[in-house]
Amino acid sequence: MTDTQQAPLDFAVDDRLAGFRLHRLEVLNWGTFDKRIWRFDLNGRNALLTGNIGSGKSTLVDAITTLLVPAQRIVYNKAAGADTRERSLRSYVTGHYKSERNDATGSTKSVSLRDTQSYTVILGVFKNEGYLQTVTLAQVFWIKKQQVQPARFFVCAEKELSIQEHFTGFGTDILQLRKNLRAQGAEVEDSFNRYAAWFRRRFGIENEQALDLFLQTVSMKSVDNITDFVRENMLARFDASERIHALISHFEDLDDSHQAVLKAQKQISLLTPLTEDLTAHAESKTRHDTLKACRQALPGYFASQKATLLEQKIAKEQDIAATNQQQLTEQEDARTTCKVQLDEIKQAIYANGGDRLEQLAVAIQQAEKTCEDRRKNAAHYATLVEKLNEKPASSAERFLDLTQHLTKQKSQWKKQDTWLAKDLTEQSILFHEEKNQHAEIVTELDSLRQRQSNIDERQIRMRAMLCEALDVSADDLPFAGELIRVRDDAREWEGAAERLLHGFALSLLVPDHLYAQVVDWVDRTHLKGRLVYYHIQQHRSGSHAARHPNTLAHKLEVHPDSPHAALGGE
Template sequence: MSTQAGLFSLDDLTEDDAGTRPGFRLHRLELLNWGTFNKSVRTFRLDGENSLLTGDIGSGKSTVVDAITTLLLPANKIEYNKAAGAQKKERSLMSYVRGFHKSARSGIGDTSRPVALRGPGSFSVVLGVFHNAALEKTVTLAITLWATQEAGQPTRFYSIAEGEQSIKSGFSDFGTDMAKLKRRLRNDGVAVFDVFEKYAAAFKRHFGIGSAQAMDLFHRTVSMKQVENITHFVRTNMLEEDDVDTRIKNLLHHFDDLKKAHDAVLRAKDQIRMLEPVRDNAARHQALTTDYKHAHVQREQLSPWFTTKKLELSEAHLQELERAAVRVAAEQNALTAEVGGLTRELADLRDDIRNSGGGRIAAIDGELARLAIESGAQRERYKSYSEAATVLGLFEPEDQVVFDANAAALPGVEKHLGEANTQLQGQRTALDRLRSEASEQAGDHKSELKSLLNRQNLLPGWLVALRQKLCAGTGIAESELPFAGELLRVRESEAAWEGAAERTLHGFALSLLVTDVHYPAVSDWVDSHNLRARLVYLKVGANPTPRHAAANTLAGKIGIKPGTSFREFLLDELGRRFDHQCCETMADFRRYPKALTINGQLKGGGRHEKDDRKELTDRSSYVLGWDNHDKIARLRSALEEAEGRLRTATDGLGRIDSQLGNLGRQQRLIGTVTAVASFASLDWHATARTMADLAQEKTALESSSDILRELTERETATNTRLAKANDKLSALERRIGSHEAESKALAEQIADCRDLLAQAPLTDDAGLLAGLGTLARAALESEELTYKNTAKIESKVREKLQAALDALQLRAGRAAETTIRFMTDFRNKYPAESTELDATLEAAGEFNTILQQLVDNDLPRFAAKFKESLTQNTIHEIVAFNAFLDSRRQDIVSRIGEINESLARIEYNPGRHIQLEPQATSDAEVREFGSELRACSEGTIGAAEQYSEQKFLQVEALVERFRGRPGLTNLDERWTAKVTDVRNWFTFSASEKWTETGEEHEHFTDSGGKSGGQKEKLAYTILAAALAFQFGIAAGPANQRSFRFVVIDEAFGRGSDESAKYGLELFKRLKLQLLIVTPLQKIHVIEPFVANVGFVANESGDDSQLRNMTIHEYRAERDRRGS
């Protein structure tokens, strides 16, 4: 049978039908002081039947609907007058209680205000009587509201009576005492509630509503026109929201325990990490200290050890000397005898020579020897004198006359040299000053250029460097501490005044601007550092009041850098401190109390100033502005000029130093000349002539006698032999003397060694002296140790030992410092564990005890506890959570199956019905959550569970999102609500299938692309299934306890006749009571399917009336009026 063929009309609703209507249905609705239903009680009688509520637009139909929703839903969920298309907050609970019905203005230009029918102190009641014919039970719901003030929310309470009540009988004759009304109701057995939640729980029990979503669906049904998105509708209206908060809290609780256990492991590991360096460095310090003690012992035994070696070597050498002394004594006796014989022989020969004329020759030989020495000295003096005289401009001393002339000229030469030296020294001093000035200027220019190239301002480099130090010390960005000059410049139109402005504003431009935020840090840093310079900084308040500069003042000629946050402050400072009138003439200058000339003369408070120490046009000293290209160019030019002057001064100094060097040499040569007292000391020519005369005389004597020649030759030979014998004897005597001295010294040295060893004997504790032998051999290199070099080798070994001691002491000191630093770090980080420990080397053993306790006991215990908490608590909780969510997933699949059973009994089109089809969502966050949840629990049940930091990190990442990460709390809350709501794991679509074969006819995820009638039809079908499911009426006996009342506001009236008939038939099959709200012009579509009509009228706009008629009465009256 087609759906159209099976439509029901009023005639179908027989007495038998009425007797079988199951569930609680609305029989009567009463309103008192609700909206424009004012003063008296208005009653709408439905008698459990499908009813129509109609009337003109604005008559109060939506007011009735909102009364019903207020009775069944919390006010915070209701969007009042939504079905009529009202804007949100257009109506409220207070607007209904006060009876706001229009807006009016109290006067011209006033804002319009709502006009109320009732003032504070009145009360309103909405009452609904629900009856279950099958169970023969009646339940009355009521809400009583009253306003205590003009605005806000009205005060209210709720009541439930098991039986029939009315406003007249139950809510009148109590005055304004609401407490009295409550007591009376309670005395009558009525349940009274102050909060909606308890009231709702009670009436849901009465009506058999088990689903938390049932009333939400009831509310949505009021204004639902079509199902735009099937997934959203199914999730919202057919599937219950799960309470996962408790499970997540349990998981967080277990994770907190796990986190504590994990933190204990990490804490123990960290303590071990910090204590191991304490142990290692303390052990290193101990080893180095031991090595130092050993080396110190070796150094203390160094002197006795080398003294012993020196004693042994000295005694051995003394014995050798004693044996040599015997041999040398015999040799000495023989040489003494030989010398005596030769001496006698030579004396005899000389007697014979004298007797033969040899005396004069001997005298000549003596004189010639003396004159040869004298002649050599004279030649050297003559050479030196002649060279000095030539350099000084004098003559070579050829004779006494020239010598005397040179002596007379010498004072003049000396005076001339002195004067020249004085002149050159003066020139050098001047050039040296010029060079220093040029060098200093070039250095300053280079430094300034280097600084300017790295910035844009014109400030002096030293001042920028000072700010950099300040910012580095305080951590403040340089951009937040500008100098005033960086933010100011002379306007281009006022370029002629630039020099005067620069000079006047120079001090202010070099002032640092410091905001209130940075003032404490800057003032502290400046006070605690020696700046070695002058710094001025100005405190900038939070809200300075800018001053606008007057025309033709200095302040008015200054521009401020765009975008700076210091603009208001700078305007204030400029306007207050630099409001000098810029005067073109001196007459104007004298006229104004604060004035400035273009040449830089400044006047203020009677004080006049003009500072011309620097040229007004010297742009290299300008500091205003944020573009330094011009200053860089000028500094480069100034640098080139300074470097040119530096080169000129350096070259001049080089020439003068060369001249001064020559003068110095000449002055020294004057001393060479004056040192010669007489010409005779230079006259080597005369001495040479005398020597020639004597040589001639000797030759004549020698050639006069052959006997004399023979005797002379024998004398020469004997004299040679004697000289050799004397040389040998002298050498032998020296040797003997040396041996004697050495023997004596050795004897004394041996005695000293013995005395030293007696005072500091050699000891060999712990076998450390073997090392001294090794050190000594290393110091000897290729030498051999003797009694003479023991001191030298001892010094080398001592140096090496001292170096080793110094190195060991340094290393031990560093090890001690490192140990104490690590101890201090541990005590600072873990004060509770180290309260009784000092950061000293003596406490190293106690620190090591803590370390051993951690390694041997604490860490294994913490790790075991962590493993137990991870695997037996947290992971199990996650597994249980996962299992719960999976069971909910299965419940949803089952729930959709149950809904599909209801849908299968509804013929959607001839021979076809609708089925909902769930699919796993493709949402990335939901799918990733499922993967992360499985990853946390995989490999944990039944496995040989090992400590797993990775597993902990997986769990932590998930749990911290449940908890809400810092800065991401809102995002994580939304994520948690989304991914743990199993409804979001599915998307839903509808499939229209052939009932006989189960084949799919059409598949759709929403009603897009459908005609208006098709959209409405799909909406009614899914809505009916949802209502059947949520109200628990999908199956079961007709007399079951269930809620069967549904309000549909204007939906049927706006749809097609065919879809409306389909919907009404569908709701009839489900045995639902419909209250259909529609305007008058739509009644003809609905009236065949209703039994009662409520007609709302509001002709005056402030007093809505409600008239009750049966459908028969309505038709009869309509026919009378039409005839």
């Protein structure tokens, strides 16, 4: 270190000077820097401070540290690796430079460069070249009687100060120095906290941890564990347990808020279509009102258009009417002229035999009418002739021949028509007879399908009439054919037996108690047919002659299911 007031330092050139940087450091009566002002111009650049052991390197570092960090947290002379008790704020203010040993007592005593009548000033000027800002920080120390630690106050100003200009010439009264500084626009604080808050706000230091990091690194010689160093000095500390408890305690609030958000989102999702519908409805209503107004305006618009067209048409019609009126006048004049000429011509015609001409005109008209009638008759005649497959006559001779031919043919057609009518009558009668026979056959077939015997339907109807009149069942008046049948072992005789016994099979068997009633009914009723019936008397026991196996009686048997099966023995 030289004895000059200004200690020039050689440092590397760096144009990037953004942010607040230390431009100048001044000390007065700080440590071994005694009696005068020591100034170090850095101009915001990095600097390398070199010197022998004990030359004052750590003293300057501790001065910068004292400007920015509370004294109670500073370990002075740490950069030199000294004991924590080797230096203190008082030793720097009084200028201790060595210790003397008392041989008599064996104790040691520090030797100081200054007494209690002096004062100490450390001052730093910081500039931000990017924003043209300047901040000056300074601290003033002095020793009060009966106090271990020196008294001090803090100075901060947003302009450039210097010890020579602003911290001298006040005598020995510290209060006067404070007044002078305030008068020059500086702020004087008695508390480091207020002082630190002031420069931190200007420097943009939001967290005290940055100053702690500065304190740790300004005199650091080595780092044992970089992770621990970063965790302890570069990361903000916070109590995670409190945050966790706060989160747990407020979980219900968060859940309620979340549910409220979900509810609001749901309401929004539900209301969005309604809003869209309302917007669409408003647009539709606006369009409807516009169209309604247009529709209401249509009658007036069409009326005005119609009035314009009618006016144009009226004007046109008036022009046409005027033209027609003029033409009518001209036609009337021409008509009058023609009428006069017609009268003159009629008079001339009458004068020259005009009556004969009128008679000829009437005759011509009658002849034309006669011609038209004959033409129609000729067309009708041609149509009729063509229907008869003949050609119309083209001459009078052909007309006479055709007339005679058609007259003869007409006579033949009349005869043929008479014969056809007669034949039609005969065929109709024959058709009705055949139709009746067909109906009888169909009825007979239906009757045969409904009964087991081959009794004629006519006989069945007569018995039905008889049973209805006597109020008896058909089983009480059976036909012989309903009682007998050919045995199963003689089926080959069935045809011969039916032919032989056909008449007997159609005979009605009348019991003794009904015989008188049957005879009476037959006598009183016109049967329109032949009815044969036999009186069946009460059974008489007797012997029967032996029957030959080939006799017809041996081939027959009485239906076992018939209620008259007992008659089979007779």
